[in-house]
Structure formats: C-alpha cells, structure tokens
Amino acid sequence: MIESIKALAHFLYKSIVKKHSLIFIFLRMKFFVCILIIIGVLLGCSQSVKNSEKYQCLPCGQGCDTEEYANPGKCPHCQMDLVKKATVTFKTIEPSEICNYITKNPSCVLLDVRTKEEFQGMSEPNFGTLKNAINIPIGEVQNRIGELQKFKNQEILVFCSHSHRSPQVSYLLTQNGFSKIRNMNGGMSVMTDNTCKK
Numbered sequence: 001m002i003e004s005i006k007a008l009a010h011f012l013y014k015s016i017v018k019k020h021s022l023i024f025i026f027l028r029m030k031f032f033v034c035i036l037i038i039i040g041v042l043l044g045c046s047q048s049v050k051n052s053e054k055y056q057c058l059p060c061g062q063g064c065d066t067e068e069y070a071n072p073g074k075c076p077h078c079q080m081d082l083v084k085k086a087t088v089t090f091k092t093i094e095p096s097e098i099c100n101y102i103t104k105n106p107s108c109v110l111l112d113v114r115t116k117e118e119f120q121g122m123s124e125p126n127f128g129t130l131k132n133a134i135n136i137p138i139g140e141v142q143n144r145i146g147e148l149q150k151f152k153n154q155e156i157l158v159f160c161s162h163s164h165r166s167p168q169v170s171y172l173l174t175q176n177g178f179s180k181i182r183n184m185n186g187g188m189s190v191m192t193d194n195t196c197k198k
Contacts, residue, residue, distance in 0.1 A: 055082040058167040059092055059183060065167075078164070083171065090170040090181035093157065098184060099196035101157070102130070108155040111148075113138045113169045114188075118161060127161050127188035128197045138165040145176055152178055159184035 057075030059065035064077035073082050093101060102108060110133035117123040119135040129135075136144050138160070148156070156178060160166040163186050170183040184191075191197070 054085045056085045056088060057082055058088065058171050059163075059185070080164070080167070087175070088171065089174050089179075090158075090167075090183055092185045093182045094185050095187075095191040096193065098130070098157070098191060099193045101182075102196050105155055108157050109148075109151045110134065111136065111156055111158045111169070112160070113141065113158060113165050114160050125189075127191070128194075129188065130157075130159070130196055131198045133159075133198070138169055141169050141172060145173075148173070148178070153180070155180045155182065157182045157184065159187055161187045161189050163187040 053070075055069040055072055056067065057065050057078060057080040062078050064075055065080075067075075067077075068085065069075075069082050071082070072084075074080070075082055102110070110130045112119050112129050112133045112135045114129075114135070115123070115137050116135060118127075119129055119133075119137075121128060136147065156173065158166045158170045158173070158181060163184060166187065167183050170181045173181050
C-alpha cells in the first residue's frame with residue numbers, strides 16, 4: 001500500500017511541478033507535506049487494525065490469559081481457545097470476594113457449570129457449591145441457554161472447580177447478548193470463605 005502511495009506521489013510530482021521556479025518549489029514542499037500526512041494516517045489506521053486483531057486465551061486463572069497472540073488457536077499453556085481480545089468482555093472476581101459480593105448483590109444469579117455429580121457433592125474431591133446456585137453443566141449450556149434468558153439483564157456469576165470451564169461459559173454468554181457476566185477466578189477449589197457455601 002505504501003509503495004502505491006509513493007508511486008502516485010512520484011507521478012503527481014512529475015506531472016505538476018516544473019523545474020526550479022520558486023512557486024513550484026513552494027508547491028512541491030506543500031505537496032510532500034500532504035503526502036507525509038497521508039502516509040502517517042494510513043500507517044496509524046494499519047496499526048489500529050493490527051491492535052484490534054490481537055488474540056488471548058479465555059481467562060483461566062493461570063496467568064496466561066494476559067498474554068497476547070497474533071492468530072487464533074489454542075493457548076500453549078492451558079489449551080484454552082484463543083479468541084479476539086476485544087471480545088472478552090466479562091469481568092473476573094476473586095474467590096475471596098465472592099461471599100461479600102453475593103451479600104451486596106442478592107439478585108445475582110449463581111451459575112455452577114460443573115457436572116451434576118460435582119454440583120451435588122457426589123464426586124471427589126468435593127469442593128461444595130454456593131448457596132442458591134443453579135446447575136447447568138458446561139456441555140449443556142448451549143442447548144439450555146433459553147433457560148437463562150430470564151436472567152439476561154441480571155448479574156450472573158459463573159463458576160466451576162478450577163476456572164477452566166466457567167470462562168468458556170462466561171464467554172459463550174457474552175457472545176449471546178448477556179452483558180453482566182462475572183467469572184470466578186480459580187473456582188471453588190481455591191475458595192476458603194465458607195459463609196456462602198452450601
């Protein structure tokens with residue numbers, strides 16, 4: 001693209017500017033200033049396009065979710081999908097903040113995306129769940145998303161055991177128009193406050 005601009009500038013220069021006249025020297029200087037401005041604008045636009053196409057893994061609580069990549073694929077650290085950075089719009093909350101957050105936001109929907117057995121405490125290790133949580137396992141969320149439509153304008157706190165499944169569901173929900181999504185960082189396995197656990 002820059003080569004095309006240079007070629008156009010050279011053509012216009014040869015077509016317009018005559019030799020050694022002061023007027024044309026002045027015009028030549030103005031012309032080159034304009035060309036430099038145009039090139040600067042185009043380079044700036046090109047850079048902003050590159051910035052908007054950065055990828056990251058879905059936040060997984062392992063720290064690799066802050067790394068940026070040039071292309072989609074899998075995160076080399078946690079194997080989560082790499083998605084466009086600009087599309088990761090859900091918020092993250094630390095396990096130490098959960099009980100206080102629930103107390104201050106009693107209408108918040110608590111969505112446990114683990115298996116039914118994990119939710120019911122029938123698997124080892126048993127990390128428990130949150131009081132008043134609803135359970136839709138990650139493998140069923142896509143087909144059962146209609147059940148969550150009534151909560152579309154409410155805060156939804158998504159969690160699992162280690163924060164590998166919950167960010168995937170958080171991302172899925174935001175991609176389906178849910179705007180008030182929070183993902184529990186680290187999951188139930190690192191939650192030490194039992195006051196809001198079932």
